[in-house]
Amino acid sequence: PMQLLQPKTVPKRLRTSQRKPREPQMPRSLIKEIFRHFVKMTVTRDAFKVVEKCSERYFKQLSDDLEAYAHHAGRKTVEAADLEVLMRRQGLVTDKMPLNVLIENYLPLEYRKLLIPVAVSGNKVIPSK
Numbered sequence: 001p002m003q004l005l006q007p008k009t010v011p012k013r014l015r016t017s018q019r020k021p022r023e024p025q026m027p028r029s030l031i032k033e034i035f036r037h038f039v040k041m042t043v044t045r046d047a048f049k050v051v052e053k054c055s056e057r058y059f060k061q062l063s064d065d066l067e068a069y070a071h072h073a074g075r076k077t078v079e080a081a082d083l084e085v086l087m088r089r090q091g092l093v094t095d096k097m098p099l100n101v102l103i104e105n106y107l108p109l110e111y112r113k114l115l116i117p118v119a120v121s122g123n124k125v126i127p128s129k
Helices: 028-039 047-071 080-090 099-106 107-117
Strands: 116-118 123-125
Touching: 028 080, 047 080, 080 099, 099 107
Parallel strands: none
Antiparallel strands: 116 123
């Protein structure tokens, strides 16, 4: 008797895109705006591409360091204290230049209100912790 041939089952391929997954990036317009604020002169496109690449590397390293600090502390969440320690190690925050002074000097008012506690009427502190 002849045996019926069974077709081989081939596993279905998952539809994966051929593109390499990209990491989130800062918007070019934001980098350009920040850079123009501090440079105050025209910048060629080639020079701006270098600035963009450097800022991408900087923020990648910054996020890796913050992740390492949180992991070392046994947490899964990065806290403000981690950022302050990192800025202190980079020499941006010192005894003469505390974090609050940097926030007041370089961030717009709407961000300052979110980061620096302010006492308002009724003995309330905004933002509350």
